[in-house]
Amino acid sequence: MSDDTPSPLLEVALPALLRHARHTYGAAMRAALVARGYDDIPGNGLYVIGALALGEAPLSQIIRELRVSKQAAGQLVDALVLRGYLERQTDPDDRRRLTVTLTERGQAAADTQKAAREAIDAELLARMGAEKLLHAREVLAELIEIGRDQVPAD
Amino acid sequence: MSDDTPSPLLEVALPALLRHARHTYGAAMRAALVARGYDDIPGNGLYVIGALALGEAPLSQIIRELRVSKQAAGQLVDALVLRGYLERQTDPDDRRRLTVTLTERGQAAADTQKAAREAIDAELLARMGAEKLLHAREVLAELIEIGRDQVPAD
C-alpha cells in the first residue's frame, strides 16, 4: 500500500482549507434554515444563534466570540430580536449587563441548525474515522491557542 | 496512558473551531503586513493576494474561490489595483478574460503574508507533530468534498 504520489494536500495553504471547510457547514446550515422558513438570519446571526443554543449569554460575551465591535454586535442582536429569534433581559445581578436568550422561534432555528451541523459531522465521521477527526480537533484547538499566545492582549 | 477525563474538545462545534482557527492566521498575517506598511488591504484582499502568489489568475477564478458575486470580486480587485497591489491584463487568448497578477508591491505583500503563515505552520508542526497535522488536512479536505457533494450546482 505504498503511495508515492506527492499529496497536494501538503501544499494547499491551511487558511484556504479552513475557509472552504467552514463554508461547507455554513452553506448546509443556511440551506436547512431557509428550507424551514428561517430565511432572514444575517450571516453572523447563524453564529450567535448557535452559541446561544448552549444557553443564555451576555452581549459582552457575544462580542468577544464574534470579534466585532460592541456596536456591531448590538446591531446584530437588534436585528435578531426584531425578527423574533432573540430576547434581551437585563441581568438583575448587574444592571448594566444584557442577557440575550433564544425565543421559541430562535430555539427552533437553533435546533434546525444543529441538526444540519450534526449531519455533516456524522458524514465526516463515517468517511474519516474517529481518530483523524479527533486529531483535527486537537490541531484546530492548538491553532486557536497559538492565536491567544500571539495576541496576549486579547 | 489511559485518560478518562472527557475532552471538552469533543463538544465544541466544529464550525466555531474553524472560525477561530482561521482567525489565528488572519490576525497574524494582517499584523505582519501592517508592520511592513501594507495597511490598506481590505479583508478579502488578503485572500486574493495569497491566491495570486501561486501565479496569475483570471478574475473568474477569484470569483469562484472567494464565493462572492463577480461584481464584488471586481470591486475588490479595483481597490487592490488602485492601491498598487495588482495589475490587470487582458488575456490575449480570450479577450473577455481579465488576467490579474501581482505587482512588485503585491508580491512583496504576498511574501510577507506567506512568511507569517509559515511561521504559524511551523509552530503548529512543532506542537502537534506531522501526523496529526496531516490528519487535520485530510479532514478539512474531506469536509470541502462533502460541501461539493451537497451542492452539485456549485
Place this chain on the structure above:
DNA sequence: ATTGATAGTCAATTAAATTGACTATTTGTC
C-alpha cells in the same frame, strides 16, 4: 449567421461594520 453561454462592467441600492461621543452601573480605593 445566429443563438447561447461566458467574462466582465456600470450604476444604484442595501447590508454590515466602524468610529466617535455618550449614559448607566459597578468596582475598587482612600
Place this chain on the structure above:
DNA sequence: GACAAATAGTCAATTTAATTGACTATCAAT
C-alpha cells in the same frame, strides 16, 4: 461613604463591502 476608574451598552453618523439589475463584448456551437 465619596470618588475615580473600569465595564456594559446605546445612539448617531459614516464608511466599507456586497448585492441586485441591466448592460457590453467575446467566444463557442450549431
